[in-house]
Amino acid sequence: MNHYHYIFTGGGLSALLTLFEMIQSGRFSDKKILLIDSSSKDKNDRTWCFWDTENLFDEIISKKWNIAWFKNESFTNQLNLSPYEYKMIRSLDFYKLIFEAINKHPNIEIFHDDVIDYSELGNHCIVKTKTKSFTCNQIFNSIYNPEVVTSQTKFPLVQQHFIGWFIKSKEAVFTEDCPTFMDFSVEQKGNTRFMYVLPTSSNEALLEYTLFSKDLLSTSEYESEIEKYIQQLGITEYEIVEKEQGTIPMTCFPFWKNNTKNIINIGSAGGWSKASTGYTFKNSVKKSKELVQFLKTNSDFTKFYKSNKFRFYDLLLIDILYQTNQYGSAIFSSMFKTGKAALIFKFLDEETSFWEDLKVIWMCPKGLFIKALLRRIF
Structure with missing residues (x-):
């Protein structure tokens, strides 16, 4: 059974950011590290956006904006974002950047399989996949278990859930330099529902139908609302270039209480998404930097948390x-x-x-x- 210093169970955003930060620090080249994930990360499966005043991942930013629309049924407001810029990263560009860095470090291995169990056994941990088992000193777990939150009532769970279409339209209806941050003019139906529009040209944009609510919808309901919105924009002909969908837990559940000395929950499993908005990318960048800084002086994961x-x-x-x-x-x-x-x-x-x-x-x-x-x- 192969042994590692660190194993990442799950290779999502938080795991890749933490691993990238470990590489950038130059402090972990003598540690054997294993990243386990069932996906090969060779497709553009999501889009991340964030506001920023610095040059965070500027080499892979696909689009940035200085202004944005906010709309509801009674008013439209154009927001001046200065000194911030609103930035978009396509996941495939992010994956390429991270894996290029990983491939330069022979101490880091990648294994594609589903993790079925992990546990702490005294001073070491064991991770089991469908086909193999591994031991390690410590685990970074990013596999989210919703039952951890849904089995209690003190900290409610609201979902940010959405389906998005990248479309290319016949008509030039989009203002390329001004995305729609939130458009609440869509029918609310007793929920918090809005359309999110990120234009990349006058006839190309990502449109996401998004809800902050307890319950998910059927795929057809998201997509029928996107179709309705496209018609309202005056588009008569369009091509769907890509689709994406996602669900982000919005909760203040104290995930850190489930950390042990040698197992830490990160990403959605650790409450790294901003609870009130569901924004994940920039929050995860901050948390990954804090975690790697923590590792330089501390090895007890139960101590990694600061309330505010x-x-x-x-x-x-x-x-x-x-x-x-x-x-x-x-x-x-x-x-x-x-x-x-x-x-x-x-x-x-x-x-x-x-x-x-x-x-x-x-x-x-x-x-x-x-x-x-x-x-x-x-």
């Missing part, structure tokens, strides 16, 4: 979306109608002062948050 005020803010919003899902449009509309996008982005990046927090919170419907606060207190 933003988790409580997220908890209140998730409580509202779970209890009264129909108010999502009103909450986000109140923020983006009067607020500066840069302040909101800074707040969502968890980089604001308490005074700046109050500015953002004051924009929101106060009755909803007071009720959520009282429910949490009592």
Whole structure:
């Protein structure tokens, strides 16, 4: 049975970012590392977007924007994002970059199979796949088990779920330099529903029908809403170039409490997505850097967690979306109608002062948050 210093169970975004950060640090070249994932990562299976003021992964950014639309049934607001830019990365470009780096390091191995079990046995761990077993000192687990969250009621679970179409249309209807960040003018049907449009040219764009809600829809319902939206844009002929879909858990469940000395949960399994928005890429970049920095001086994974005020803010919003899902449009509309996008982005990046927090919170419907606060207190 082969033994490794570290094994990654699952090779998604968080695992690849952490492994890339380990490579960049230059501190782990003497460690045997194994990455286990059933996928070969040779297809463009998703799109990641994030706002940024730096040059984060600029070499693989496929598109960036300085302005964006926010829309609902009663107003349209063009947001000035400065000093931020809104950036898009296609997953295949990300995979190529990471695996090119991995292939230069003979201490890192990749094994394609399904992980069926992993556990800690004293001072070492064991990982079982369908065909093999391995031992290691420590495990980075990114395989999300929804039952961990759904088996309790203290921390509700809201899903961000979506289907997206990359289309190429006959008509030039898109404004290439201005994406639609959220369009709540679509019928809400008792939920928080919006359309998300990322144009790459005047006749090419990614359109995603997105919900923040408890329950998923049938594929046909997402796609019929996308078709309806395309018609409303005035498009009569179009080609679907690619499709993508996803589900991101939005919850403040304390995943870190399930870490052990030698097993850490990362990614969705570790609560690395921003609970109040579902944004994952930039949050995972931050967490992966923190984790690799932690590894330089500490080997006990139960100590890798820092709580902050933003988790409580997220908890209140998730409580509202779970209890009264129909108010999502009103909450986000109140923020983006009067607020500066840069302040909101800074707040969502968890980089604001308490005074700046109050500015953002004051924009929101106060009755909803007071009720959520009282429910949490009592």
